[in-house]
Amino acid sequence: MTRSLTGRWAAPARPVWEEPPGRAGLLAKGLLLAAACLAVLVPLWIVVVTSLSTKKAITEAGGLVVVPRDLTLIAYQELLGGGQVTRAAVVSVLVTLAGTVFSMTVSILCAYGLSRPGSLGHRFILLALMATMFFGAGLIPTYLLVQTLGLTDTYLALILPSAVSVFNILVLRGFFMGISPELVDSARIDGAGDLRILWTIVMPLSRAVIAVITLFYAVGYWSAWFNASIYLSDQNMMPLQNVLIQLVQKQEIPVGLGQAVRAGNLSGLAVQMAVMVLALLPVAVLSPFVQKHFRKGMLTGAVKG
Amino acid sequence: MTPNAVSTGSRRSTPSRSDSGQSRRGFLASTAVAAAAVAGGAPLLAACGGGDTGGGKKDGTTTGKDAAKILPAFAASTVVAPDIAPKNGSAAGFTRAIPAAELKASVAAKKGKGGALTVMAPFWGPPPASDNPYYKAMNEAIGVRATWQNQDGNVYDQKLGAVLASSEIPDVVVVPGWNLGGKIPSAINAKFEDLGPYLSGDKVKAYPNLAAIPTDAWQRSIFGGKLRGLPMPASYVTNIAPFYRKDLFDAKGWQLPKSADEFLALAKEITSAKAKVWACGDMTWTAYNMFGVLPGNDKALGWHLLDGKLINRIETPEYLEALAWTRKLYDAGVVHPDEKTQNQGDTSLRFTAGQCLVYNNDLSHWYAKTSEQAAQNPAFAMAAMDIPGHAGGTPKLWATNPANIWAFVRRGSSKAVVEDALAIADFTAAPYGTKERMLTDYGVEGVHHTVKDGLPVKTDKGNQEVSSSWLFVASPAPYVAHPDTPDVTRAMIEWQQRMGAVTSKSSFYGMTISEPSQWTGLMNDFEQLEKDIVRGRKKVSDMQQAVSEWKTKGGDELRDWYRKLLDANGSAAS
Numbered sequence: 028m029t030r031s032l033t034g035r036w037a038a039p040a041r042p043v044w045e046e047p048p049g050r051a052g053l054l055a056k057g058l059l060l061a062a063a064c065l066a067v068l069v070p071l072w073i074v075v076v077t078s079l080s081t082k083k084a085i086t087e088a089g090g091l092v093v094v095p096r097d098l099t100l101i102a103y104q105e106l107l108g109g110g111q112v113t114r115a116a117v118v119s120v121l122v123t124l125a126g127t128v129f130s131m132t133v134s135i136l137c138a139y140g141l142s143r144p145g146s147l148g149h150r151f152i153l154l155a156l157m158a159t160m161f162f163g164a165g166l167i168p169t170y171l172l173v174q175t176l177g178l179t180d181t182y183l184a185l186i187l188p189s190a191v192s193v194f195n196i197l198v199l200r201g202f203f204m205g206i207s208p209e210l211v212d213s214a215r216i217d218g219a220g221d222l223r224i225l226w227t228i229v230m231p232l233s234r235a236v237i238a239v240i241t242l243f244y245a246v247g248y249w250s251a252w253f254n255a256s257i258y259l260s261d262q263n264m265m266p267l268q269n270v271l272i273q274l275v276q277k278q279e280i281p282v283g284l285g286q287a288v289r290a291g292n293l294s295g296l297a298v299q300m301a302v303m304v305l306a307l308l309p310v311a312v313l314s315p316f317v318q319k320h321f322r323k324g325m326l327t328g329a330v331k332g
Numbered sequence: 333m334t335p336n337a338v339s340t341g342s343r344r345s346t347p348s349r350s351d352s353g354q355s356r357r358g359f360l361a362s363t364a365v366a367a368a369a370v371a372g373g374a375p376l377l378a379a380c381g382g383g384d385t386g387g388g389k390k391d392g393t394t395t396g397k398d399a400a401k402i403l404p405a406f407a408a409s410t411v412v413a414p415d416i417a418p419k420n421g422s423a424a425g426f427t428r429a430i431p432a433a434e435l436k437a438s439v440a441a442k443k444g445k446g447g448a449l450t451v452m453a454p455f456w457g458p459p460p461a462s463d464n465p466y467y468k469a470m471n472e473a474i475g476v477r478a479t480w481q482n483q484d485g486n487v488y489d490q491k492l493g494a495v496l497a498s499s500e501i502p503d504v505v506v507v508p509g510w511n512l513g514g515k516i517p518s519a520i521n522a523k524f525e526d527l528g529p530y531l532s533g534d535k536v537k538a539y540p541n542l543a544a545i546p547t548d549a550w551q552r553s554i555f556g557g558k559l560r561g562l563p564m565p566a567s568y569v570t571n572i573a574p575f576y577r578k579d580l581f582d583a584k585g586w587q588l589p590k591s592a593d594e595f596l597a598l599a600k601e602i603t604s605a606k607a608k609v610w611a612c613g614d615m616t617w618t619a620y621n622m623f624g625v626l627p628g629n630d631k632a633l634g635w636h637l638l639d640g641k642l643i644n645r646i647e648t649p650e651y652l653e654a655l656a657w658t659r660k661l662y663d664a665g666v667v668h669p670d671e672k673t674q675n676q677g678d679t680s681l682r683f684t685a686g687q688c689l690v691y692n693n694d695l696s697h698w699y700a701k702t703s704e705q706a707a708q709n710p711a712f713a714m715a716a717m718d719i720p721g722h723a724g725g726t727p728k729l730w731a732t733n734p735a736n737i738w739a740f741v742r743r744g745s746s747k748a749v750v751e752d753a754l755a756i757a758d759f760t761a762a763p764y765g766t767k768e769r770m771l772t773d774y775g776v777e778g779v780h781h782t783v784k785d786g787l788p789v790k791t792d793k794g795n796q797e798v799s800s801s802w803l804f805v806a807s808p809a810p811y812v813a814h815p816d817t818p819d820v821t822r823a824m825i826e827w828q829q830r831m832g833a834v835t836s837k838s839s840f841y842g843m844t845i846s847e848p849s850q851w852t853g854l855m856n857d858f859e860q861l862e863k864d865i866v867r868g869r870k871k872v873s874d875m876q877q878a879v880s881e882w883k884t885k886g887g888d889e890l891r892d893w894y895r896k897l898l899d900a901n902g903s904a905a906s
Contacts, residue, residue, distance in 0.1 A: 089685030277457035
């Protein structure tokens with residue numbers, strides 16, 4: 028019936044994008060989404076295929092390989108043989124776990140304290156924290172501090188210098204401040220102290236943002252390599268990312284190459300790509316599990332401050 | 333490891349590419365190069381730019397009129413005669429393997445006093461354990477107890493800055509030339525020992541292998557008016573070679589170009605996008621050499637006194653012409669399309685794949701690619717073309733640094749520590765054909781290498797443990813030794829000799845100069861601008877504008893500063 032209405036009774040015209048899509052529209056959307064997916068998947072495909080290619084295939088392709096041929100696991104064998112990658116992976120997992128727990132503990136406690144309007148000196152502390160976002164000491168003073176504290180060549184040097192991100196504290200604080208004060212007040216009337224309120228009320232209500240910040244910290248620790256380069260000398264203590272960089276560099280050196288590299292099937296490019304796959308794998312596997320928290324956590328933290 | 337010997341000259345020279353990006357990558361690429369004889373360059377020594385306070389001066393050059401008192405005497409090594417003698421600044425060439433039984437001893441007795449010392453050096457790749465059998469064998473042979481602190485070469489400059497600022501400096505510290513930025517030069521002057529009392533004049537003769545290091549390299553090792561560095565000598569001849577696919581050129585009957593125009597014409601003939609064949613990769617470095625542009629990999633080398641006026645490379649018409657010509661190559665579509673995007677893959681892979689038939693890189697690629705392809709593609713053949721003069725005839729090439737990595741001994745070290753460090757240096761500077769060289773390069777026979785068809789071949793353990801770090805403490809006069817490919821070895825040396833014959837030294841050749849800090853960032857944007865211009869993203873006139881701004885922002889003042897140095901010290905220009 029709507030179609031027959033004309034003149035002043037006609038429904039106001041809607042913009043075209045609010046109309047149900049026609050076939051052409053659906054096709055265009057489909058193509059666009061497919062192109063977006065391909066833009067992500069094709070590079071990933073090339074990385075994986077190149078990592079599985081022989082030196083001959085890579086030479087013939089003149090670099091990155093798109094069409095799989097002569098597949099081999101030799102690059103992965105080179106990386107995972109010898110045990111150093113396995114040992115480094117254990118170091119990375121432990122540093123990531125310990126570091127993330129430590130960082131989250133400090134960040135949550137700090138953010139909770141700063142989110143309570145009456146806490147002692149919270150404005151000053153907040154300003155002091157924020158100042159560190161804009162003014163850094165630089166590498167040399169930080170190195171001297173770490174050295175003076177006796178942390179060089181210890182795992183603590185991988186955690187403490189970058190344990191707390193002020194940005195993350197601010198996001199957490201914003202979320203905590205959004206929790207209804209009545210809930211906190213009623214708990215306090217029931218005799219709950221701050222720690223209990225934090226543990227039983229604030230944290231369960233902040234699961235989304237805590238998941239996101241945990242992911243931030245965990246990915247940060249997992250990907251970090253600079254601190255280890257600067258503060259560690261013992262090769263046995265090196266985390267995974269540093270060892271992977273070293274293994275890539277080993278393939279770049281023309282003199283000193285392993286026999287397989289010069290005469291055999293192993294290509295330096297394949298090793299580089301295999302390193303990318305190995306480095307991506309844990310994050311790619313974990314991300315879907317925290318994805319559901321991600322949007323809510325980010326949006327909530329972003330709009331409340 | 334490949335079944336052949338090495339060339340120590342290799343790792344010590346950065347490619348003399350004429351852009352300003354002197355880098356680790358280039359350094360790693362240089363596996364075979366050379367360097368050469370001191371060429372008797374007139375000593376340019378003269379303290380200038382501030383008095384040495386014992387801790388070192390802030391800036392200026394490291395040379396001085398008292399150089400004769402500082403420099404070690406030169407006594408060429410006569411232990412093993414090379415198959416191809418060095419000439420025109422080339423490396424020495426060794427085309428045959430020397431059986432273990434015929435290896436000579438260049439160090440008469442253990443020189444080390446058995447002391448413990450720590451050595452910090454950059455390392456690329458997984459460093460071996462500090463107590464591995466190779467290090468033990470080296471320590472045992474030298475008579476020291478050196479403990480290595482191998483640091484990530486990628487962030488070595490940052491680590492170096494932090495360590496030098498701290499109170500815990502290792503006994504011996506390796507410093508590559510590309511890490512001499514910021515405050516590092518002044519820290520070197522302040523934190524490291526003057527080795528003059530141990531090495532100057534005839535004193536060096538107590539260390540015969542150090543005495544055989546070319547004087548040019550020692551001259552570059554004077555920091556803050558004192559002989560502080562133990563050098564890795566390098567050839568002053570450009571080591572950026574334009575390589576071509578000789579197998580394909582011969583098959584098609586293509587003649588090598590003799591001028592810039594001929595190069596472009598040939599490139600158009602070669603290129604067939606349909607067949608996925610392009611003539612070349614990015615040829616900017618070669619263009620600089622063809623057009624005679626002053627070196628860009630060292631700030632001081634880029635200055636030259638011309639007709640009474642000191643000019644910088646970026647002010648010369650040759651510089652703009654080289655950029656414009658390279659841009660023509662891109663415009664003509666003869667450059668592989670991936671080169672348009674910087675850092676897009678590895679040009680040498682496209683070269684071996686036959687997708688681009690000419691590329692330029694370090695001379696060591698000649699051996700590395702030839703031996704790599706021997707198993708995969710027996711028909712593969714490559715060679716380096718002589719760099720043509722842009723208008724035909726011979727080019728005018730410029731000399732690069734004769735040393736670019738040094739080891740320093742911590743200031744305040746005891747005499748015993750200094751002597752132990754010198755004992756290491758004397759051992760690692762042993763020439764090809766000696767037991768010391770074989771142990772340094774290949775480790776222990778039966779453990780780190782085996783001998784196959786008369787050639788040493790590294791075992792897996794050898795590949796893991798035998799480390800180039802020892803070479804950083806000091807190395808012999810450059811040589812190329814690839815006995816498995818004697819033809820390539822000979823061709824490399826002969827190429828260097830031909831190019832060396834047309835090489836001149838710019839005004840500050842051989843000097844290590846620390847610019848005042850206010851001007852150290854003046855040239856930072858030029859490398860990117862060069863890349864943008866040749867790729868068509870910016871115009872050549874943008875460079876003229878940038879040069880004009882450079883002058884007003886401090887370039888002219890810097891010129892005056894360099895001029896004062898030159899007036900005080902004289903020039904090595906030839």
